[in-house]
Amino acid sequence: MKESMVNLSWENQLACWLQRSGWEVFWPLSDVGQKTDFLISDGKNFYRIQVKALAANSFKTTTPNKWGRQKPKCDYVIVILKGCGQGICFKATDATSLTVNLNTVKGHKFKQTHSEFIKAFNKT
Template identity: 35%
Template sequence: MPRRLTKTQKGTHQTLKNTSFESMVVSWLMQDGWQVFLPILDHGHQTDLLISDGPNYYRIQVKTVAASDLKHDVSNQWKESNVDCVVYFARNSNWGCVAPAFLEDKRSINHPDHNIFEQNKKSFLKAFHLMDVKV
């Protein structure tokens, strides 16, 4: 079995982990029948994924948080953008949250408009389908 023998730098390792969460969302959405588009560069547009059901398109931002419980506050990092929803993954646990983009500066993960999921396809898709995104 091959073994990686080179050391991965700390910043690179974190980027790999963050990107792996985006890849999970891509996989789960594709398995659900969505077309998924990956921007070459999302800097300034704050769109990690663009998804479509055919006639409609939605912008998704994927974030990781170092949260130990659902009382964790998240900051609004997409003001002045067109993001429709944000998918949060708890880095140190096995849960996540699907949330509509909000206008406040901060909001708790356990806000009533947010849908908590376990980090697996079935739970994520259930939470995602409960989203009430206005188009």
């Protein structure tokens, strides 16, 4: 239970940072196998976001691909590394293997601050 609350806190934090930067944020009523934690919109387009919070303390770690390999069920994946105050965001289509190596995936790393996250997300 405690672990799920920490992960939910990261979903909320990232959604707040995106909203502060001008994105509209939408929450699904339930996430039963859809692999979408929340959606964002720029007014024209919608993007599905999946958030993963890991206890790792470096990017030399892997995470299982639970968002789908052939046709991902989300557009962007944001991974928070709780042990080192950093994270990485990448397009779900750039990580289609069963296990994703965070040190080699094509993405943008960030420190866990609003400005650093938004810079990385906007590059993605």
